[in-house]
Amino acid sequence: MVISYTFKNFKTFKEENTFSFLGGRKKELEEHLMSFDEHHRVLPLKVIYGSNASGKTNIIKSLFVLKRIVLETKLKEAGEQNYLMLCSNFSSLEDYEAPVTFHLVFTMENDIYDYFLSIQNNYNDRKTIVLKEVLKENDALIFERNGNNVKFSTKDDVVKKHYPQFKDSHFKSQIMQMIKVNMDENSVFTGWYNFIDAELCFKLLYYFKSKLIVIYDLEDYKLQLPENVKEGIFSNKLIDALLHELETGEKEFYVQVDKSGKSSERVVYKIDENCKIEALPSSTESKGTIKMIDTLDLFLYALGQGATLVIDELDASIHHEIIYNIIQSFGDPSINKKGGQLIFTTHNPVYMNKELLRRDEIVFVEKDNDSSIISTLEESNLRNDEVYLKNYLAGKYTILPKFDIEHLLHVENKED
Numbered sequence: 001m002v003i004s005y006t007f008k009n010f011k012t013f014k015e016e017n018t019f020s021f022l023g024g025r026k027k028e029l030e031e032h033l034m035s036f037d038e039h040h041r042v043l044p045l046k047v048i049y050g051s052n053a054s055g056k057t058n059i060i061k062s063l064f065v066l067k068r069i070v071l072e073t074k075l076k077e078a079g080e081q082n083y084l085m086l087c088s089n090f091s092s093l094e095d096y097e098a099p100v101t102f103h104l105v106f107t108m109e110n111d112i113y114d115y116f117l118s119i120q121n122n123y124n125d126r127k128t129i130v131l132k133e134v135l136k137e138n139d140a141l142i143f144e145r146n147g148n149n150v151k152f153s154t155k156d157d158v159v160k161k162h163y164p165q166f167k168d169s170h171f172k173s174q175i176m177q178m179i180k181v182n183m184d185e186n187s188v189f190t191g192w193y194n195f196i197d198a199e200l201c202f203k204l205l206y207y208f209k210s211k212l213i214v215i216y217d218l219e220d221y222k223l224q225l226p227e228n229v230k231e232g233i234f235s236n237k238l239i240d241a242l243l244h245e246l247e248t249g250e251k252e253f254y255v256q257v258d259k260s261g262k263s264s265e266r267v268v269y270k271i272d273e274n275c276k277i278e279a280l281p282s283s284t285e286s287k288g289t290i291k292m293i294d295t296l297d298l299f300l301y302a303l304g305q306g307a308t309l310v311i312d313e314l315d316a317s318i319h320h321e322i323i324y325n326i327i328q329s330f331g332d333p334s335i336n337k338k339g340g341q342l343i344f345t346t347h348n349p350v351y352m353n354k355e356l357l358r359r360d361e362i363v364f365v366e367k368d369n370d371s372s373i374i375s376t377l378e379e380s381n382l383r384n385d386e387v388y389l390k391n392y393l394a395g396k397y398t399i400l401p402k403f404d405i406e407h408l409l410h411v412e413n414k415e416d
Contacts, residue, residue: 001034001042001339002308003112009382010062012055014089014371016101019046021341024360024378032331032358034339043361044330046343047351048349049392050365051401055372056345059365060312060396061217062087066102066117070208073129073191075119084128088121090369096123099131106308107339108207112138115204117188122249129185143193143198148183152196162197169269213298214310220318221294239293291317299326299342306338314344320351352377352388362388364398 001021008016009176023033023041033041050056065087069075073082089095099118106113114136121128141153142162152163159166166172175195182192194201205258240252285293295311295318302309313322323346329335331343351357359378366373377388380397391397 001036001107001306002342003036003040003042003105003107004103006062006101006208007059007062008101008102009089009098010065010102011058011089011097012089012367012372013058013062014095015373017372017374019363019374020360021046021226023358026378028354029331029358031333032361034333034336036112036339038113042106042107042339042341043358044195044336044339044341045327045361046341046363047327047357047361048345048363048365049347049349049398050345050372053398054136054365054367056365057216057312058372059374060214060310060343062102062233062337063270064214064216066104067208067212069117069119069188070190071205073188075130075186075188084119085121085126087119089371093123096120104385106207106212108203108211113204113207114139130188134353135189137200138154143189145183145189148180148185150179150183161199165196178356184306186325210305211307212310213302215298216310216312218291218295218311218313221298231393239296258342286304288317288319290298292322298331302342303329303336304338304340308341308343312345313347315346315348324346324356330354349389349392352392354388365399372390 005019021043048056101118118132135142161171178195268282362377364375
């Protein structure tokens with residue numbers, strides 16, 4: 001579970017912004033709160049609202065970039081197609097070359113991990129370097145790195161658990177030399193830390209790969225096949241059940257994989273028990289149905305494995321009633337037994353319902369002096385009897401977008 005996420009100087013977010021998943025003080029929808037321990041009651045949901053160009057997508061992209069850095073273990077070299085060069089704030093050259101920071105606090109098994117990363121872009125060299133990294137486990141420092149200098153905790157319990165070999169000063173010297181060789185200004189801890197505690201390194205890699213699922217372009221996301229499907233036909237009874245639930249008629253779904261590994265989705269239309277029409281491409285279904293087929297595994301995985309699922313514009317092609325039901329599933333402890341979390345951006349205010357979401361689960365993003373800022377509905381002074389949707393549409397909680405098409409037509413006519 002994610003407990004908190006803080007980032008700074010990432011694209012439109014010039015100032016530091018924090019995304020907290022700790023439940024607030026309001027006594028509402030108490031069943032949503034997931035207890036990790038006596039000090040941490042964690043929220044399963046965050047629904048993010050904001051006008052176009054407010055910066056809400058940049059929250060998703062920042063998590064995507066952090067995950068990519070950790071999994072790749074190394075920043076892009078200068079001269080390569082460096083996606084990191086586009087991550088800084090563009091307000092000025094000074095802002096662009098200021099540190100971009102990521103700070104993620106999350107749980108895994110019975111432990112709480114605190115990971116901080118700071119990187120810096122150099123405009124002239126087209127280069128990105130690591131400035132600082134810090135990793136803690138249950139508030140105990142594991143390591144702290146500044147540039148190419150790294151220090152490790154000297155606490156007996158930490159040394160015993162993560163690097164007992166450091167008790168031998170000669171062996172410690174050899175390991176530190178190996179770290180120095182493998183740690184440069186482009187590498188992050190997952191590229192060198194396994195020289196000390198490979199188990200912890202792989203554990204954290206597993207978290208970022210399998211427990212933090214970030215989809216910032218849902219249109220490009222496709223149904224993920226099991227790794228053992230190399231050739232042949234893959235059928236999915238869950239998808240068949242989904243098609244039935246959506247009342248699309250009697251149909252069967254399968255994916256055909258050829259020898260080259262190329263796959264094509266097919267839907268078999270059934271007229272009755274004895275008659276089937278030849279399999280047709282899944283594109284014969286509506287865009288919304290196909291998107292549900294593609295993403296069904298994401299929701300089931302997050303709920304079944306206790307993963308955090310982060311999606312930009314989740315409901316762009318999916319009916320809001322289906323999203324409504326998905327939100328209810330993540331908020332229902334009888335369904336969400338493993339501590340799954342769902343974070344998504346949307347423009348649809350229909351989810352602003354006190355029977356569906358807590359105030360601290362509704363997030364707003366807006367621009368202030370060209371810098372994006374985050375707030376929650378809980379921060380507004382609300383009476384308990386207020387209707388969220390009505391007040392939102394009245395512009396009480398955040399600035400609503402204005403679009404003057406008449407003015408644009410006037411501009412176009414002047415150009416003609």
